Amino acid sequence: MTLNQPAGHLESGESLIDAAIRETQEETAWQFKPTAIVGIYRWQHPQNGETYMRYCFTGDAIQHDPTQALDADIHQAVWLTKQEFLARQDSFRSPLVLDCFNDYLAGHPYSLTLLKN
Numbered sequence: 001m002t003l004n005q006p007a008g009h010l011e012s013g014e015s016l017i018d019a020a021i022r023e024t025q026e027e028t029a030w031q032f033k034p035t036a037i038v039g040i041y042r043w044q045h046p047q048n049g050e051t052y053m054r055y056c057f058t059g060d061a062i063q064h065d066p067t068q069a070l071d072a073d074i075h076q077a078v079w080l081t082k083q084e085f086l087a088r089q090d091s092f093r094s095p096l097v098l099d100c101f102n103d104y105l106a107g108h109p110y111s112l113t114l115l116k117n
Contacts, residue, residue: 001075004093005100006032007054015117020057028077029068034059036109041096056100058109 008023010016017034024032038056045052070077080088085101092098 001091002093003088003091004097005056016055016115017057017112017117020055020059025068026071027074029065029070030077031062031065032059033062034112037112037114038100038109039103041099043094043096045094052094052096054096054100055115056096056103058104 006020006024006027008019008027010019011022014022020034021032024030034057036058038058041052041054041056043052043054044050082105089098
């Protein structure tokens with residue numbers, strides 16, 4: 001099973017912050033309030049050559065809706081300890097999963113005001 005942080009695409013006219021809120025809700029059933037940017041990442045898939053951009057946010061998990069169905073391609077939303085997370089590195093969707101985690105732990109958040117919409 002693949003492990004990833006909530007991720008997705010921008011809807012037409014949607015801001016990055018609104019997309020982070022929506023994708024987190026759809027994929028975890030948690031209301032999320034972004035408070036800072038952890039980092040901005042670029043990765044090129046070695047097999048298919050596709051390039052991915054990731055904007056990683058940190059914030060507050062406000063409220064969970066246990067009755068909400070998750071997106072069809074999401075099997076389960078999990079909370080892991082640091083040790084549990086690191087033990088599952090072989091299942092990470094991309095190297096960006098670990099990069100975001102390490103940058104979060106480094107504790108150098110960036111203001112949301114960096115993003116202009």
